[in-house]
Amino acid sequence: MAKTGQKQQQSFGKFIKWFWILFGVGVLSVVLVFLLASWGVFGEMPTFERLENPETNLATEFISSDGETLGKLYLDDNRTPIAYENLPKNLVNALVATEDARYYDHSGIDARGFIRALAYLGTKGGASTISQQLARQLFIGVRDKESTTNAILQKIQEWVIATRLERNYTKEEIIAMYLNIYDFNYNADGIRSAARIYFGKEPSELRTEESAVLVGMLKNSSYYNPMRREQLVLDRRNTVLAQMAKYGYITDQEKDSLQKLEMKINFNPESHREGLATYFRMYLQRWLNGWVNDNPKPDGEKWNIYLDGLKVYTTVDSRMQRNAEEAVQEHMKNLQAEFFNQNTPKRNPTAPFLDLTKGAIDTIMERAMKSSPRWRLLKQQGLSEKEIEATFHKKTEMTVFDWNSDSYEKDTTMTPLDSIRYYKTFLRTAMMSMEPQTGHVKAWVGGIDYKHFQYDNVIQGARQAGSTFKPFVYAAAIDQLRYSPCYTLPDNQYCIEPGKHGNIDAWCPKNSDGTYSGDNMTLKSALANSVNSVTAQLIDRVGPGSVVSIARNMGITKDIPEVPSIALGTLDINVYEMVGAYGTFANQGVYVKPVMVTRIEDKNGTVLYEYTPETKDVLSKDVAYAMVNLMEGVTQYGSGGRLRHTYGKNQTMYKEVMTGYPYELNNPIAGKTGTTQNQSDGWFMGMVPNLVTGVWVGGEERAIHFDRLLYGQGATMALPIWALYMKKNYANKDLGVSTDAFEVPEEMSINVDCSKEAQQNEDDLDTEDDLDGLDF
Incomplete structure (x- = not known):
């Protein structure tokens, strides 16, 4: 024993x-x-430095003057991180309740959760903490799921990194990092992008049920996709709400109430070709590329505008930008419908072109074909020109622009060559709005739809200015000869002798209707009605050189020939420079170069750039005010009178085209319409004391235009956009757009009281001017 x-x-x-x-x-x-x-x-494994500064790709953010995000620049990651303080409490609660209930009690590894996962082989939930999930997202990625060894090794690495993260960051910082890093699909990288894309709001504005949707997507955003599996995501949302109730973040009554709500997704995709201010954002991209070349980092490296998380503070007001885009869409849709009506194959066999032979049209089409992205791509692939051209005659499926579709797109089948002709049928536009005292650009619309028409007509395009150039001539006359708006000149055929202003032939411009009244006209009346004979006399007296000098000082950079014909607007100018120039008149003679960016910061808030205003004294205050007074006549009794009147004159005679003018803007407005030869370009430049706006409308080719002045003039093509935009601005009092009169200088040495002459001219408006006031 x-x-x-x-x-x-x-x-x-x-x-x-x-x-x-x-x-x-x-x-x-x-x-x-x-x-x-x-x-x-x-x-x-990450070094200590990487743990202190985790590497994530951060998008550059464009911020409006009223604090809204206009858009972002990114390659793969549309990510803009936000601090924990800007996360709603309901989002944090939903995250902890669903993903890591003991988050605040462990140091990166949940031992209880790990034992439970082992005991039940993961059937009752995994054991990955929020810290582990962040570690996987930041430093490891996803290994081959079929390899048990790799899965074990990944889990070990997650544990190690999670504990390190817990030592280096607070619990709040880890939550913010996790939500900022997660990919929610559809370019929704991080919680801020996700909130904006799926709900159209900032994270701080998320309701509890909306936060539950996003937290539910954390399980697998591709599978729990609200755009593809609505019921599945709704069920997952309700599971998250149940978890919140289980751990006491909401009451059972609140849970039951929230689970009964419909899931309302407000999908707002963010891409470079969609969203607000697309043309402006693409201009900023080009501007930034130039800026980073001249402003390297302290270590000499070049800033990456797609990855470094720059914040670009712009002058554009998101509310005014939205008003501008809506005004463009409203008017251009109607104008295009009338253009299509007048350019049917029956009415115009060469539609959309006018006054061109078949050979000239073929030349235009061939040039467009060879300058297309398709031609360049196939050329790079080594195809011969004959082979490439053959592809332009083969029908293919494509999505094209269409005003009549809700999304402005339709699917169709046509040859690439036919698509080129199709796109040429659409009228184009450009609009820019600026605060003249500061030069701050408040709205910028470069076309009708950036996704399909990527040429920015605000700054890339330049077209004949027409009568909108005449104020430069009048300004030279008032500045040098001290003429007043009441000064009179005869409306007679006027010729400038050959050789008088350079080596030119005799120049005898005609009035737009080919007739002359023979009467003396005030300068105010002559400008209001765009009388060419008076403009010709003025440029003859001051000389083309004086006009060129003033235009250059007011920001027109293009070479201007010193010939008399510039008086009628033969020069090609872009909307950007025209708005800057007209701002000189509204700003009491001081030119301020248009400004688009006020400040740039890096991701840490360090200021990298602040703008310095560029100004130049061009005109005296009294000359500038005299010019404003002259241009007020355009909207009082000239071609811009439709801004004020509900109906034009002779409405019985023209009732078949009369629809009335819905604008009725009664505040002081100065402006100038412009129409070029054959109605190829329509302009309107409009000013109130604190806002100058320019609008251009025309075809891509000058041979694309209305056949009649009634529809092709600036007062019909461009002015309505300005009027709709201003009415929308005035409807929002917070914008502070002025309805006051322009400020009269204290020492006004130029007489501007021409009320008697103005009344006489208003009574004597001829039929052509009456037609100018009609809309369709």
Whole structure:
């Protein structure tokens, strides 16, 4: 018996010994595995510096003057991080309740959760903490799911990195980092982009049920996709709400109420070709490319505008920008419908071109074909010109622009060559609005739809200015000869002798209707009605050089020939420079170069750039005010009178085209319409004391235009956009757009009181001017 007991005791001792040996080996093995993982044996591990500064791609953000995000620049990641303080409490609660209920009690690894996962083989939930999930997102990625070894090694690395994250960051910082890093699909990288794209709001504005949708997507955003699996996402949302109730973040009554709500997704995709201010954002992209070339980082490296998370503070007001885009869409849709009506194959066999032979049209089409992206791409692939051209005659499926579709797109089948002709049928536009005192650009619309028409007509395009150039001539006359708006000149055929102003032939411009009244006209009346004979006399008296000098000082950079014909607007100018120039008149003679960017910051808020205004004194205050007074006549009794009157004159005679003018703007407005030869370009430049806006409308080719002046003049093509835009601005009192009169200088040496002459001219408006006031 003694020997048996002794043997049992020895056996038990050996068992205890081996138990502790195995236990020690096990512990040491675990420690060794963790050490090996931390040393990077199982894969690269982040250094302390990387833990302090995790590398994530951050989009450049364009911020409006009223604090809204206009858009972003990014390559793959549309990510703009936000601080924990800007996260709603309901979002944080939903995250913790669903993903890591004991988040605030552990240091990166949830032991209880791990044991539960082992015991139930993951059937009752995994054990990954928020810190582990962040570690996976930041530093590891996803390994081959089919490899058990890789899965184990990844889990070990997650544990190591999670504990390191917990030592380096607060719990709040880890939550913010996790939500900022997650990819919610559809370019919704991070919680801020997700809130904007799926709900059209900032994260701080998210309701509890909306936060639950986004937290539910964290399980697998591709699978729980609200745009494809609505019911599945709704069920997942309700699961999140149930978890919030389980852990006391909401009451059972609140849970039941929220679960009954419909899931309302307000999808707002963010891409470079969609959203607000697309043309302006693409201009900023080009501007930034130039800025980073001249302004490297302190270490000499070049800023990456797609990855470095720059914040670009712009002058554009998102509310005014939206008003501008809506005004363009409203008017251009109607104008295009009338253009299509007049350019049917039956009415115009060469539609959309006018006054061109077949050979001239073929030349235009061939030029367009060879300058298209399709031609360049196939050329790069090594195809011959004959092979490339053949592809332009093969029908293919495509999506094209269409005003009549809700999304302004339709699917169709046509040849690439036919698509080129199709796109040429659409009238184009450009609009820019600026605060003249500061030069701050408040709205910028470069075309009708950036996705399909990417040429920016605000700054890339330049077209004949027509009569909108005449104010430069009048300004030179008032400045040099001290003429007043009441000064009179005869409306007679006027010729400038050959050789008088350079080596030119005799120049005898005609009035637009080819007739002359023979009466003396005030300058105010002559400008209001765009009388060419008076403009010709003025440029003859001051000389083309004086006009060129004033135009250059007012920001017109293009070379201007010093010939008399510039008086009628033969020069090609873009909307950007015209708005800047007209701002000089509204700003009491001081030119302020248009400004689009006020400040640039890096991702940490360090200021990298602040703008310095560029100004130039061009005209005296009294000359500038005299010019404003002249241009007020355009809207009082000239071609811009439709801004004020509900109906034009002779409405019985023209009732078949009369629809009335819905504008009825009664505040002081100065402006100038412009119409070029054959109605190829329609302009309107409009000013109130604190806002100058320019609008151009025309075809891509000058041979694309209305056949009649009734529809092709600036008062019909461009002015309505300005009027609709201003009515929308005035409807929002917070914008502060002025309805006051222009400020009269204290020392006004030029007489501007021409009320008697103005009334006489208003009574004597001829039929052509009456037609100018009609809309369709």
